[in-house]
Amino acid sequence: MLFLSVDFGTSAVKAAILDENGDTKCWSTSPYDYIILPGDKNELSPADLMNALYDATGKLDEELRKKVEFFCYDTFSPSPVFLDKEGELVYPNIITHMDRRSRAQSDYIDEFFGKDKYMNISGIYPFAGGCSAMTFIWFLQNEPDVYKNTYRIGHLPTYVHKKLTGLFMVDFVNASMMGLYETTMQKGWSTELIKAFGLKEEWFGEIYSPGTVHGSLLPEMAAKMGVPAGIPVAIGSNDVATAQMGAKNMTSGKIMNTAGSSEMVSILTDTPKVNPHYYLRNAALPGLWQIYSTTAGGFAVDWFYKQFCREMSRKEYYEYIVDAIGKYIDDEEVGFAPFLTGDRQSLEKKTASWTGLTLAATRDQMLAAMLKSMQNVLYTTIQEAREVVELDHVIKISGGMVTDSYLKLKKFAIPGFDFEVVDDCPIQGNVELVKYYQK
Numbered sequence: 001m002l003f004l005s006v007d008f009g010t011s012a013v014k015a016a017i018l019d020e021n022g023d024t025k026c027w028s029t030s031p032y033d034y035i036i037l038p039g040d041k042n043e044l045s046p047a048d049l050m051n052a053l054y055d056a057t058g059k060l061d062e063e064l065r066k067k068v069e070f071f072c073y074d075t076f077s078p079s080p081v082f083l084d085k086e087g088e089l090v091y092p093n094i095i096t097h098m099d100r101r102s103r104a105q106s107d108y109i110d111e112f113f114g115k116d117k118y119m120n121i122s123g124i125y126p127f128a129g130g131c132s133a134m135t136f137i138w139f140l141q142n143e144p145d146v147y148k149n150t151y152r153i154g155h156l157p158t159y160v161h162k163k164l165t166g167l168f169m170v171d172f173v174n175a176s177m178m179g180l181y182e183t184t185m186q187k188g189w190s191t192e193l194i195k196a197f198g199l200k201e202e203w204f205g206e207i208y209s210p211g212t213v214h215g216s217l218l219p220e221m222a223a224k225m226g227v228p229a230g231i232p233v234a235i236g237s238n239d240v241a242t243a244q245m246g247a248k249n250m251t252s253g254k255i256m257n258t259a260g261s262s263e264m265v266s267i268l269t270d271t272p273k274v275n276p277h278y279y280l281r282n283a284a285l286p287g288l289w290q291i292y293s294t295t296a297g298g299f300a301v302d303w304f305y306k307q308f309c310r311e312m313s314r315k316e317y318y319e320y321i322v323d324a325i326g327k328y329i330d331d332e333e334v335g336f337a338p339f340l341t342g343d344r345q346s347l348e349k350k351t352a353s354w355t356g357l358t359l360a361a362t363r364d365q366m367l368a369a370m371l372k373s374m375q376n377v378l379y380t381t382i383q384e385a386r387e388v389v390e391l392d393h394v395i396k397i398s399g400g401m402v403t404d405s406y407l408k409l410k411k412f413a414i415p416g417f418d419f420e421v422v423d424d425c426p427i428q429g430n431v432e433l434v435k436y437y438q439k
Helices: 046-058 062-066 103-112 115-122 133-142 144-149 156-165 172-177 191-196 219-225 239-246 298-308 314-328 363-386 404-413 425-438
Strands: 002-008 012-019 024-031 035-037 041-044 070-075 081-083 152-154 213-216 232-234 255-259 262-269 279-282 289-296 335-337 353-355 394-398 418-421
Touching: 002 046, 002 425, 012 046, 012 425, 024 046, 041 046, 046 219, 070 156, 070 239, 070 425, 081 156, 103 115, 103 133, 115 191, 133 144, 152 156, 156 213, 156 232, 172 279, 232 425, 239 255, 239 262, 239 289, 239 425, 255 425, 262 363, 289 298, 289 363, 298 314, 298 363, 314 363, 314 404, 335 363, 353 363, 363 404, 394 404, 404 418
Parallel strands: 002 070, 070 232, 255 394, 394 418
Antiparallel strands: 002 012, 012 024, 035 041, 081 152, 213 232, 255 262, 262 289, 279 289, 335 353
16 A cells, blocks of 8 residues: 655655555655744745645656555644635634744733643643644734634644545644643543633534544545545644654653754653643643653754855855864853744743853854754753653654754753654654554
C-alpha cells in the first residue's frame, strides 16, 4: 500500500509517498509566506496554502501518485479558522500560532474566570499564541460580524479536511489546543468554558482520533494532486503530536525535539499534571498527554542572517554557524533572551535582547548566545517534566536545523541525554497513526 503523507509545516508544505513499511519513495516541498499586519497579527492566505499543496504533490513521481491508496496529513497549530456551512473561511485568512492580537483577552480570561481555574480545565494558562480561546474571544469583542456566518470553529486540520473530503471534524489533539476542552480529563468540550466566554457549543464539532478514516478524497482535490479519487482520508492532527508517532514514541516518558522554523520539545506523560510554565495538551493517542514548550528556531537563524550576515552566501553563513558554536559553546559573557517570536509560555509580552555586550563582544559570540538560549527554554521544560514522569534517556530529534554542530550544542545545553536523529517525523507519523488504527 502507498500513502500520500502531507505536512503543512510552519513555513512550507512537505509531501511524500511512503509504503506500508515507512520507506519514502519520493519527497518534495513548497514554501509559503505569512501575512504580517498591524496589531501583532500574523496570518496565512488559504490560497497560498492550497497552492503550495498542489505544487508539492505535483512534484512527486507521477506514476507513484497514480498508485496512492491512502491520504494522511498533519498541520502546524494553533491555527484558528472560522468556517461557513460549505467549509469556506468566513474570516478570509488562517490565523497562525505567531499571532498575538489577543493579548488583552488573556487578561480578560484571568479577571473574568481566573487563570488557575482556567488552567485546571484546559491544561494551560491563557497564553496568546498558545491556545485559541483568546482569539475566539477577540473576534467576539472586536469583529463580531465574523460569527454571523460561522458554522464551525476549528484549527487548520478542520479546514483542510473539509477541503479534502467535504466533511467537518476536529481532531483529538487540536481540540485540546483550543483552550475550550477538558484536557486534564480528556472528556471533551468544556460546556463551562464555552458558555462562560459567550461562545456557542454548536460551533465546535465532533472530535475524532487522529489517524482514523473519516471520508474519502473528493474528485476535484484528487485531480489537482494527480492521485486517485475516492481513496480514504485519515483524520489529520498537530505536527508535533504526529512527530512523536513518527519517532515511534508511544509511551509515557518519551521525548521528541523538532528543530525546524520553530524549536519544540514534547514529553509524553500518562499523568496530566498542569503547570503554568508549560503546555499540557493531548497526545495523538488517548490516555497520553504532552508536556510541551516552544521557542524560535530557524526563524531566529534566518533573522540573524538578514540583519548581521548579508555579505555572506547562505552556504558561507551555515559554515559560519558551525564556527561560532565551536568557539563560544561554553561562553558565559554574552547572553540572550530568546523571544524573537515572543513567548508562548508567558502572559506578559516579551521581546528578545542580548546581555553582557561590550566593545569586546563579537558577532560570533552574539550568534552562539542566541542559539544556546533557545536550548535553555527546552531544557527548562524537560526539567519540569522530570517532576511529573520518569524520562527516557534518549531524545529523538528531527528537523531541518539538525546538523552535527547543532547536536553538539544540544548535548552541551541539555546534559544527561542521548540524542537520536530521526528523519521526517511528522510525515512518518501520519502513516504510523493510520497503521495504528488499521490493526
